[in-house]
Amino acid sequence: MEAVALDLDGTLLDTLPDIAEAANRMLAELGRPRADLATVRSYIGDGIPRLTKRLLTGQRDGEPDRALFDRALPLFERHYRDTFTLTTQPFPGVLEGLERMRAAGLRLACVTNKAIAFSEPLLEATGVRRYLELVVGGDSLPSRKPDPGPLLHVAGRFGIPVGHLLVVGDSDNDSRAGRAAGCPVVLVAYGYTGGKDVRDLDADAIVSDLVEASSLIQSVQS
Numbered sequence: 001m002e003a004v005a006l007d008l009d010g011t012l013l014d015t016l017p018d019i020a021e022a023a024n025r026m027l028a029e030l031g032r033p034r035a036d037l038a039t040v041r042s043y044i045g046d047g048i049p050r051l052t053k054r055l056l057t058g059q060r061d062g063e064p065d066r067a068l069f070d071r072a073l074p075l076f077e078r079h080y081r082d083t084f085t086l087t088t089q090p091f092p093g094v095l096e097g098l099e100r101m102r103a104a105g106l107r108l109a110c111v112t113n114k115a116i117a118f119s120e121p122l123l124e125a126t127g128v129r130r131y132l133e134l135v136v137g138g139d140s141l142p143s144r145k146p147d148p149g150p151l152l153h154v155a156g157r158f159g160i161p162v163g164h165l166l167v168v169g170d171s172d173n174d175s176r177a178g179r180a181a182g183c184p185v186v187l188v189a190y191g192y193t194g195g196k197d198v199r200d201l202d203a204d205a206i207v208s209d210l211v212e213a214s215s216l217i218q219s220v221q222s
Helices: 016-029 037-043 048-057 066-083 094-103 116-125 149-158 172-181 210-221
Strands: 003-006 107-111 134-136 165-169 185-188 205-207
Touching: 003 149, 016 037, 016 048, 016 066, 037 048, 048 066, 094 107, 094 210, 107 149, 116 134, 134 149, 149 165, 149 172, 165 172, 165 210, 172 185, 185 210, 205 210
Parallel strands: 003 107, 003 165, 107 134, 165 185, 185 205
Antiparallel strands: none
16 A cells, blocks of 8 residues: 545544534525534535535435525535634544554545535644645546546556555545545545445445554555
């Protein structure tokens, strides 16, 4: 293994409370009922436009009225700009795990479906950005996870075979992107799985935190 591509929401950072706050500010402004944390948690992972559609329809693949969506999306983005750094922090073990990975000579990237305008400031504010050589947001490239394009991009930028890039994430998007690219996949047990059981997702291993992930990598390399 030469490098690791890590997801952001639900893997590196616990963004749920701040996303939920923005979501409920948007819904209140539209005169719609609040969404609870469990519901918002199940909607995270495919970027802000899809999250907004899910909040409006109550369905993962629902399509709201276009005029309503066109009104709601800027509201969500405005409210999220006000909330996205209020409480978001790295999950336990993230900073130590990244430190260990870097010490082992691994090159690190973040590959997320979150827009880069939110991803970069969040990673900076939480102290994670200093460990990362590269950040690929949901709007950085023509494709996003579960398409393998972002992972192929990282491998190309690092100049390594894509099979030497480990994907560490929390969701079906991460495992599907990794498999499509030809990467090994490790999933964390604590993340945002879109309402699915992480044990039902396609992964080579499930870990309790990034410290365990770093130990797993080292055991494979030794």
